[in-house]
Each structure stands twice: as C-alpha cells, then as structure tokens.
Amino acid sequence: MKPIHAALASAVAIGAVLAPIIANAETAPVALIIAQGGLGDGSWNDTANAGFEAGLESTGLEGRTIESKDVVAQGEEIMRRAADGGFGLIASLEWIHGEAMQALAPDYPDANWVIMNQTREGDNVASVVFAEHQGSYLAGALAAQVTTDTSIEGINAEPVIGVIGGVKAPGIDKFISGYIEGARAINPDIDVKVAYAESFGDPAKGEQLAKAMFDEGADIVYQVAGGTGIGIIEAAKAEGRYAIGVDTDQDSMAPGHVLTSVLKRVDVAVQSVIEQYAAGAFPGGEVINFGLAENGVALSDMVHTRDRIPAAYLEKVEELKAQIIDGTIEVWDVSTQGYPDFLQ
C-alpha cells in the first residue's frame, strides 16, 4: 500500500506543479443534449453518445446527457439551465436548437456551445459540419469501378449508376455532386442518374424511383434521402442490385445488397470537441469541418460486401482518400461553392 500512496502523493505534487502551466484547461462539466429520437435510436444519438463517453473518459471531465420528450420546444430552457448550472461546454445534437443557441450564447460568455450540421455565429459557438462531399466522392469512385465488373453478382456491363436525393437543396446536392465527381474521376464517361424523391419520409417513392433506375441499367444507387432511402435499399434487395447507405452504417439493412455506407462520424466530432475544450483550445467562433482527414466521414467496413469487391478497387479508393487528405484532390462542396457545371 505504501508505495501506491507515495506514487499518488507524487502524482498530486506533480499535478500541483503542472496546474499553472495548463491554466487554460477547462474543468467545468460537459452537457450533451440528445436530439429527437432519444438514446437507443441505434443511430445519430447513440453514435454521438459513444463519442461523448469516450471524450469524458479521455479527459476525465464530468458530463451529463439530457433527454427530453419535448426536446423541440424545451431546447432553449434546457440550454440556459445548463449554462446557469455551471456547465462549461454545452453541445446539442438537435438541429432545431441552432437558432436559439446563436441567440442565447452571448448571454453566457463563460460557456462554450456546440451545434451540429449548420453554421452559427458567435465567439463561443463552434459549428460542427461534416464533409459529406468527400465521403460521397469515395462512394462514387467505388461504385464507378464496381458497376462495369460483371464478375460481381448483380452487376451488368453498363457504366450506369444512380443517386436519389430527398429534396433538391444544397445540403443534399453536396452529397450528390461529390458522388458524381468521384465516379467521374474513375470513368469520365459514366452515366450518373440523379433523381429527387421530394420527401425524406416516403419509402414507397424511394423504392419506385430506385426500381426505375435499375430498369434503366443502373446497378448501384446511392440514397441520400433519409427514411425514403429505406425503400431504395429494399428495392436493391428485391432486384438483386446494390444500394449505398448514408449517415450511419446501413450495410446490414439488406446484407449483401448495400455496397457500402457513407458514414458521418458524429462520435469522432463530439469526442474531438470535448478534448479540445479540455485542453483549453475550444474552437469558439469556428466552423469545424470533419472530413476524411479528421475521420469525420468514412466509408463503412463493408462487412457483407468486402469479399466480393476486387482488392484493387478498394486500393484505388484508399489512394483517392489519401489524395483528398493531402490536398491533391479538392472535392467540390456545393454548400460553400455553389453548383458545379456537372450538376445544375
């Protein structure tokens, strides 16, 4: 026991000595506001919570998650209460809290605020956005290689692939243009069919649109359509073709019929922000872009399809990924650059 006590004592002593050096370091606890759907959604909230726990673990900070059945209406009260209650870092996963957060953040200059998937202003507000165009680029590059390889089950010889968006909006076209750009990097003559479901919650429409694309010779369809996408994946399964999932790992929704999924690693983002905060380097006022370099977007592990895809294709994807990370390739970002020539 004695040596342990001694070790502890010296650790405390070292801590005391070091403390002034890292005076910037934040110690006030962290709050994570859970979005609609709540914990246990197997998706956005759970992924973020995993990053939250990992961040607390690695920094030793205290933290709490807050759930509410009425998270839409109560957001502002929750955020103010957290700041009044002495929380130093308050992150919300709920999209709709962004406007209120921007409005109330100046009232709490000592607190640090984090919002996702949108850009908000304020010296103590960090906006986390994901470079979905980069992840989509890799998906497009993979699809363009696979689509002409008839040795793969369910693939025809035509260089035709598809993508279905929920609605025509810059936030969605960011994915679509990245996908097209990636596909063209492999095959400049590839035919990428684009359709919009005009809905994020209509699986029947998704299924119908996907089937139409499969009939026109497409064998891989990327879904960027939320709940509508469930129908797209269903169609791929029914027709013996492939879908590409989005946001979370959807490969297991129809094993063997989801080529890959373009992941949004909100866990990486949450953990990283907590660690920056703990180190006294909270990126207030900044838009933090989580792209391939930050591991903020990625392709899934492809547990059901990896064996079918020739290794050379995956190597090519890795090569493109490295080029995007080192800046050799700059993927067009509709949300900041407007529309490119190939997608109007």
Next chain:
Amino acid sequence: MTAAAGTGQAMGRERTGAGVAVRAGEIVRLLIPVLIAFAVGALVLLLIGENPVDIYTLMATEAFGTARRTAATLSAATPLLFTAVATAICFRTGVFNVGVDGAFVVAGLAAATIGFALPAGLGLWLIAIALVASAAVGALWLYVPGYLLARLEIDEVVTTLMLNFIALGLTGFLVNTVLLSETSGNNTTDSIHQAAELVRLMPPSTLHAGFIIGLLCVVAYGIWARLTPAGMEAKLVGLNPRFARSVGISVPATIVTVMVISGVVAGLGGASHALGQVHRFSDGFSAGYGFTGMAVALLARNSAVGIILGAVLFGALASAGTTVQLFSDIPLDIVNVIEGTVMIFAVVELGRLTWRRRRRR
C-alpha cells in the same frame, strides 16, 4: 330510468353544495392520484438506490425554485392548458374525443405557414390572421368526426384516433416537401417572421403570451361550463343523453358544437405553440400534448381550476424532469413513471367514484 334519477341527484348536489367545501374536495380528489404517483416514484427511486427525498427536493427546486425555473414550468404547461380544455369540453359532454393532438398539430402547421409565408409587413395582423386561421383549421378538423358521430353514430374514439395519425402523416409530408425550409436538411419549415412571434412575458424565459391566451381559454371554458345554458346542456348530454333529449336538447347538435369548440381551442393551442414557442413547424412539434392534456382533463375531472393545477403539475414534471438530469443520475424514465402513474390513478380514481356512486343508489 334510475340513471336519470341519479343524474338529477348528482346535479342537485353540485348546485346546493356550493362554495369552498366543493372546491376543497375537488383539490383533494386531484391530489390523491398525484400523491400515489409520487409514492410509486419514490419506491422506484429507492429500488435503484437513490434517496427519494433528495431527488424530489431537487425536482421541486428545478420546477419552482427560482422565478426563471417557474417560468420554464409555466412555459411547458402552456400547450397543456389548451389541450386539456379542448379535451374536457368533449369529455364532460360524453364525447370521448382523443383527437386533440391531431388538431393541435395541423393548426400549428397552418399558423407557422402563415407566419413565414405572408409578408412580414402585416405586422401584428400576422398573429391575428394566424390565430383565426388555425382556430378554423382545428374546428374543421374535429368537425368531421363530430358530424360522423352525431349523424351516423360512427364511434368517435376510432375516428379521432385515426385522425391523429392522418395529422402526423399529413404534416410530416408537407414539412418534408412543399413547406420544407431551403436552408435545412431537417424536416422543418422556415422560421416565422419576427412580427408574427408572440411576445415573451419574462425574457429570457420562453414563457410567452400564449400562456395568457391559454389561461383565457380555461376561464372562458369555466364560464361556459358553469354559467351558460349551452354549457349546462352539454353537461346534461354527457350525463344522460336520453334525459337530455326528453327535455328538448338536440344531442347531435350539442355533439357537433362541442367538437367544433374543442377544435377551436386545440387550434389556438397549436398556433400559440408555433408562434410563441417553436417559431416554426418541425417534426416533433407536439410532444404528445393532446394525450398529456387528456390526462390533465381526467385528473381535473373537467374542472377549470383543476385544469390549471394539472397543467402546471405536468409542466413541472416535463421541465424539471429534463433539467434534473443535469444535476443527478436520474434518467428521464423515472419522470415517465411518475407521469404514467398519475395518469393511471387519475382514471382509476374516477372509476372508483362512479362505481361507489352507482352502488349507493
């Protein structure tokens, strides 16, 4: 005809047993299910190794500890004032309308749409137009099941319940398509113009003028129920339709009327929530306010005073139940247990009283 005799007796008792005694009795009856629920909650807390006294103290502080927290509680109670009144109007008439949530949601979307789509230059007129329009939308929404019940005797529980699903589907579809905000990847409309926002009563709290409108609805309901012939007739229809018919009250007309009034109140609630609280329409606009409002109406036995107390209680559970998570390890589930138990015992208590009253005759 024993039921009719019983009705007369019950009414007589209410009329003669006026004043403080009845009010006190009302409040005690309201308290019983609440106390039982908190006892059950305490038991659950003990089982998971928490000290109920500490937790309840923390919850009380979070609900009413400061002016700001009280405002947060009243803010959470605001939609419930509307939905509870809208429910009580029907329940006391014997119409089991469970469609208030649907009316709240469609009217909320109507108000939000008016709030962002009409020119901002209309100023305060925006609010007036939105309130009138959402009252009309709510009225129309519940007129349909009211008419079906009154004229064709189609069960209102089924129609209003189904209409809730239609309301969610319809608004979900619209907010995903034609009304979807250009600037959002999420399912929300644009924000309403600032001119269309209801004024906040205690900034920075979100408590807004909708709370006053809600209180006015409760007061109007109380007056209608106790002092107007129409309110009396509605009560008679609820107590005994055959007796009501025999004294010359049109049962179908009364049913349609209360459903339309219920729709108006639910619609105003949706507008208040859109213009005062959320400032737009989005997925998750109603956190089941229609159903919580039903629990409030049952707990209050349709009395106006009881509705205010019940709405504040459920508002407190919602606001404190959320923020206690910041300061303790209590999951949201414990609050759900308390809410659920209140609801169960509110209904059980009602059943027991009715049963006892019937046996006495």
